[in-house]
Amino acid sequence: MSLVTGARIERIVILTGAGVSAESGLNTFRDAGGLWEGLDPMDIATPQAFARDPALVYRFYNARRNQLAQVQPNAAHRALARLQAQFPGEVFLVTQNVDDLHERGGSPQVCHMHGELRRVLCGVCRAGAAAREDYDARSRCAQCGESGGLRPDVVWFGEIPYHMQVIGAQLARCDLFVAVGTSGVVYPAAGFVREARAAGALTVEVNPELSEVTGCFHQQRRGPATREVAVLVEELLGS
Numbered sequence: 416m417s418l419v420t421g422a423r424i425e426r427i428v429i430l431t432g433a434g435v436s437a438e439s440g441l442n443t444f445r446d447a448g449g450l451w452e453g454l455d456p457m458d459i460a461t462p463q464a465f466a467r468d469p470a471l472v473y474r475f476y477n478a479r480r481n482q483l484a485q486v487q488p489n490a491a492h493r494a495l496a497r498l499q500a501q502f503p504g505e506v507f508l509v510t511q512n513v514d515d516l517h518e519r520g521g522s523p524q525v526c527h528m529h530g531e532l533r534r535v536l537c538g539v540c541r542a543g544a545a546a547r548e549d550y551d552a553r554s555r556c557a558q559c560g561e562s563g564g565l566r567p568d569v570v571w572f573g574e575i576p577y578h579m580q581v582i583g584a585q586l587a588r589c590d591l592f593v594a595v596g597t598s599g600v601v602y603p604a605a606g607f608v609r610e611a612r613a614a615g616a617l618t619v620e621v622n623p624e625l626s627e628v629t630g631c632f633h634q635q636r637r638g639p640a641t642r643e644v645a646v647l648v649e650e651l652l653g654s
């Protein structure tokens with residue numbers, strides 16, 4: 416099924432979820448064997464969980480950050496980077512992922528709406544910093560020198576995702592919206608397809624399975640991101 420639309424595509428918004436990194440070996444959240452299997456996200460990914468058991472939260476995020484060194488970007492990350500480099504119009508990449516595989520796959524612009532594993536935030540002075548090694552309650556903030564306040568710079572359930580104004584503006588003016596590897600369970604990201612449709616964009620979902628919002632998309636590309644994203648990028652660059 417090709418992307419034959421007739422309409423000129425000049426502005427593309429790409430939303431990625433954990434599925435785009437699955438073939439790099441990073442577990443998704445809700446697939447079999449996923450990060451949330453056997454874990455209640457409310458025990459890990461909330462400010463209340465961090466207050467209740469900071470050691471558990473530090474262990475979870477330090478382990479995920481350390482795992483980044485063991486994995487590599489895959490063909491989907493590289494295809495998206497090629498689209499950003501070669502597409503004659505605009506491409507805006509927004510990801511729910513907190514890994515660094517889009518950057519390491521060559522993407523020049525990545526909007527991390529849920530934050531990044533490679534960064535920490537100081538709960539005392541709010542300064543952000545790179546997380547180059549494991550940290551915990553004894554770690555000191557490089558900015559204010561206080562310990563006990565460092566937390567993963569990751570957006571938890573109940574917190575406001577980053578860059579929502581920029582994302583909303585991009586969705587309001589895009590001609591094509593592509594969601595890659597997301598279950599459509601978590602808002603506000605799951606609602607982006609409706610915003611893009613309201614703006615008149617063609618909407619395409621890339622996922623080997625049905626998502627919670629599959630019915631909102633004009634087109635579905637049923638298959639793994641490494642195959643389907645590469646095909647889609649070829650079509651877009653060829654067109």
Ligand code: APR
Binds near residue numbers: 598621622
């Ligand atoms: N290619 C494309 N999609 C894939 C692949 C693949 N190889 N493998 C799995 N998928 C799809 C699954 O079918 C599923 O729809 O990726 C999706 C992963 O869904 P989730 O695990 O729910 O991940 P995501 O949608 O990114 O979760 C959203 O939930 O817990 C929060 O903050 C967390 O950002 C995360 C948010």
